[in-house]
Amino acid sequence: MITLGQINTLTVQGEFPFGYQLSHPDDDRVVVLPGPVEHALEEGSEVSVLVYTDENGQLTASQQTPKALAGEVKVLKAVGVTGFGAFFDWGIEKDLLVPRHNQAGPISEGMVYPVYVYEDTATERLVGATKLHPFLSENGSYFKPGQEVELIVYAKTELGVKVVINESHLGLIFASDAFKPLRIGEETTGFIKQIREDGKIDVTLQQVNATGRDKLQQEILDDLEAHGGMSTLTDKSPPDEIYARFNVSKAAYKRALGALYKQQKIRLDKQKITLL
Template identity: 35%
Template sequence: MLGKLNRLTVLKDSSPGLFLDGGELGEILLPGDAIPKGAAPGDVLEVFIYRDSEDRLVATTRKPLATVGDFAGLKVKEVHPRMGAFLDWGLRKDLLLPNAEQDRRVQVGETVVVCVFIDHQTERIIATTRLQGHLDHTPAPFKIGYEVSLLIASETPLGYNAIINNSRLGLLYRSELATPLAIGQRCQGFVRAIRSDGKIDLGLDPQGYQRVAPLADRILAAIHSNKGSLPYSDSSSPEEIRDAFQTSKKAFKQALGNLYRQRLVELHGAGIRLKSGKA
């Protein structure tokens, strides 16, 4: 219940606010400035339970950017030399990222990917950038081509580590990406491979025909709108391809190959053009 969204019944009204039935936790205050208009005893409200600055359990109708057990990209609002960093998680009281839970010292203004959890020594909700102990390391239940939700966690020489479905880690290869990604960014992706060591390779586009066909259609439309030819081919640089089609060179070459096989386009100098009779 602590650190989660709950549906609680209003027990009574008072000058500080409404008191909610917290079950084993007892009565929990929903302060007056957070009370929905018209709320009264007997109503059931969806609230988030956390501890205030005096360690009292309180409720809020505001929804945080992450709850206990979630991974999220949160912005650093303040850094305290002894206590740690304070993160904006959508509530009035900022979320503490203790110094001991930082894998490196964070800076004001940056977005850091954290896991939100309860420190069982203090019973407070805190954050950590030490993610490994909070990730699922059991065999992945995914199949190749499975669509997943991704949170970009960190950059590596090969690309980006991404948290899959709020549970486990995978890798997006830089060579597969049309544009750089941002730490803390959320996006949809696809499982490309599950390696023998259990590591998961990811892509942002579906594999095979599902990915190639829409891109091939875009290339063909661009050729038509440019009087039947384009100054791009499989020898163009990745940067040129990215600027023109917002895709990787690998995906472009696959789509172009698809158009070649259908005899819709042909090479023309350093570019491509509609095959004779297809204009």
């Protein structure tokens, strides 16, 4: 069967002045591959193409690699905004339409947003959505606390930052855990902090379990050894300097210094840290 929004392997049925006619043995629909193509195709040969619909509803093929397939969430750039929707560059000849009713908020041309690509069964066309709740799960039963995940910043709220987790779920980074600026569309690594009683997912940018604490303590010791046993990055240093060095919050850094001090592995002064 021919599947919209996916890479299909189709057979060349014939050539026209404007391109090629493609088909699938288990589907009676015709797909048009517009010309020109990079290499001439022979009748009966197979070709792998993305299938979508053009403005007239005709099944159309592209040999270009899309930035997102149907069922995926990817960060795409808005290249045009109209009264009925916004258009996004998704890597092929035809831009992807995100209808106004599928938008989580106002879209600005030139900005990037996480976009979910899917087939609209009512129109039988591929469209996108920046309103992700109807398509992604908020049930965290699949995840475990401490699990490393890939994140895409989705939206900002009074509580914190909403994120897409592994392109399949939605979660929240509370403002207290967002120790660095996060932009809409930014991709980063994070960790599952907890699964709430209602199943919703809390995410953090750093490991908060014993493994994460031990790792940070060892990184501090390694950094001290690399700098002759002394560092001016103390618990009084600005948060951005701490993040630039260790990629953690100031609170996590202070906890790690306190643990190392209790273990008598470092000496703490106002201006410096010394390795013992």
